[in-house]
Amino acid sequence: MSTWIQSRQIGPATVHSLTDGQFRLDGGAMFGSVPRALWERATTPDELNRIRLRINPLLIQLGGENILVETGMWDQGGEKFEAMYALDRDETVFRGLDALGLSPDDIHLVINTHLHFDHAGRNVTTLGDPTFPNARYVVQKQELHDARHTHERSRASYLPAYIDPIEHAGLFEVVDGEHELRPGLSVLPLPGHNLGQQGVVLRHDGQTLVYVADLIPTLAHAPTAYIMGYDLYPVTTLETRKRHLGQWFEEGAVICTPHDPDTAFAQLHPNPKGGFTLSPAQP
Numbered sequence: 317m318s319t320w321i322q323s324r325q326i327g328p329a330t331v332h333s334l335t336d337g338q339f340r341l342d343g344g345a346m347f348g349s350v351p352r353a354l355w356e357r358a359t360t361p362d363e364l365n366r367i368r369l370r371i372n373p374l375l376i377q378l379g380g381e382n383i384l385v386e387t388g389m390w391d392q393g394g395e396k397f398e399a400m401y402a403l404d405r406d407e408t409v410f411r412g413l414d415a416l417g418l419s420p421d422d423i424h425l426v427i428n429t430h431l432h433f434d435h436a437g438r439n440v441t442t443l444g445d446p447t448f449p450n451a452r453y454v455v456q457k458q459e460l461h462d463a464r465h466t467h468e469r470s471r472a473s474y475l476p477a478y479i480d481p482i483e484h485a486g487l488f489e490v491v492d493g494e495h496e497l498r499p500g501l502s503v504l505p506l507p508g509h510n511l512g513q514q515g516v517v518l519r520h521d522g523q524t525l526v527y528v529a530d531l532i533p534t535l536a537h538a539p540t541a542y543i544m545g546y547d548l549y550p551v552t553t554l555e556t557r558k559r560h561l562g563q564w565f566e567e568g569a570v571i572c573t574p575h576d577p578d579t580a581f582a583q584l585h586p587n588p589k590g591g592f593t594l595s596p597a598q599p
Contacts, residue, residue, distance in 0.1 A: 321415060322580040323574045324570065327500065327520025329378040333572065333580030336388030336438065340366035340402040346533070348414060348545040358536035364473040366402060369534065369575040371434060373409050375416070376528050378498060384409075384452050385516050385527050386574065387447060390437025391473060392503035409438060411549040423448040427503060428455045429529035431463045431515045435574065439478040446482055452489040454503060459512025460490060468515060469548060470510065506531045506560070508553025509546070524569040524582075531556060532594070534576040538584070540591035561592050570597050 320335040343365050347355040359367045374385040388409040390397075413419065426448050428436045460483075460556065463474045464582050482488055491514075495571040496502045503514045507592070509530040530546075532538055540557060543550045549554065565584040572581060573593060581597040 321412055324581055326391075326518050326523045326525045326527070326570070329376055329500070329520055331518070331525060331572075332375040332377070332412070332416060333375045334483070335407045336371040336374055337403060337407060338368060338370050338410040339389065339404070339434070340364075340368055340575065343367040345545040347537075348543050348547070348550065350542050355536065355542070357536075361414050362402075370575050371409075371579040371581065372413075372572070372576065373377065374516070374572055375413070375418075376501065376516075378501060378518075381498070382418060382422050383425045383427065383498075383501070384423050384429045384451070386429060386435050386455075387426060388435075388438035390433040390478060392442060392477070393433075404589075418527055419448055420448050424453045425450045425497065425573070426453045427497075427516055428453055428459075429515065429574070430459050430510055431455065431479055432510075432530075433478070435562075437475070437478055440481045444477065444481050446485055446487055454489045454497065455485050455489060456503070456505065456512040456514050457490050457492040459510065459514070460488065462512050463512060490524040505540075506556050508556045509544070509550050510548050513543050524564065524567040525572065526564055526569050527572045527574070528537045529574055531560075532571070532573055534573055535579055535582055535594040535596075536576075537573075538592050538594040539587060550574075557591075565592060 322333045325329050341553050343361040361367050371389050378382040438447055463479055466474050494504050500520045502517045504517050506513050506515045513529050517531050518525040543553050547553045581595045582594040583597040584592045587593050
C-alpha cells in the first residue's frame with residue numbers, strides 16, 4: 317500500500333486520506349496579515365518565501381460506494397506552471413486508488429469542495445474527458461456560478477479546461493446549501509475563501525469527521541486570525557470559523573485539512589488565547 321495512505325473508521329465508513337503530491341505557495345499570502353515572525357514558527361519557507369503544502373484528497377467508502385472528496389492538482393500546466401508552484405508528484409491520487417485496488421471507473425461520487433485548480437484540477441483527463449466517468453460531481457450552485465463568472469481576483473484560480481467538460485457531459489450534481497448526499501454524509505457551505513466553498517461532514521455512531529476545505533488549509537492555520545491572503549472574503553472566513561469550530565470541538569470531530577503536508581487526521585484543542593489549535597488526532 318502507498319506510504320501516503322492513512323485510514324480511519326467512522327462508524328460503517330472507511331476513510332482513506334490520499335495525496336496528489338506536494339507544492340509550494342508564498343508564505344505571506346498563505347498567512348495573510350499574520351507577521352512572518354509568527355507563522356514561520358510553524359513552517360519554514362524556502363529561499364523564495366514559499367512554504368511546503370500537500371494535496372490531500374479523501375476517499376470515503378460507505379454503503380458499497382467509493383466517494384472521492386477532491387480530485388487533485390491540475391496536471392496540464394506545463395513546465396512554467398510546475399516550476400512556479402514547485403510541484404512534486406511524489407505520489408498521485410491514481411496510485412493511491414490503485415493501492416486500494418480501485419481505478420477511476422470505480423468512483424461513484426466526486427465531491428468538489430470548490431473548483432480551484434489545486435482541488436478540482438484532476439476532474440478531467442489529459443484528453444479532456446471526465447476522469448471519473450461513472451461518478452456525479454457534487455458542487456455548490458454558488459461555486460459553479462462563480463467559476464463561470466470570474467473577475468480579476470478569481471480568474472487565475474479557475475480553469476475552464478477541467479470545468480466545462482464536466483458540465484457539458486451533464487455530470488455536475490448541483491446542490492444549494494447544506495445537503496445530505498447519503499445517510500450520515502453531508503456537504504456544508506463554508507464560505508470565506510470564496511462564496512461557494514463547501515466542506516464534507518461524516519457522522520456515524522456518535523463519531524464525526526469533517527473535511528474543512530480551505531476554511532483551514534493546514535494545521536498551522538487553526539488560530540482564528542490565521543486567514544489566507546488568498547481568501548476573497550476574510551471576514552466571512554472568520555465568521556464561518558466562529559460558527560462551526562466550537563461545535564466540531566464539542567463533537568470531538570476528526571478534522572481533515574486539504575493542504576497540511578504531514579498530518580491527515582487532526583483534532584481541535586482550545587487555545588488559551590482564544591479560538592482553537594489543531595494537532596494530530598489519536599489513532
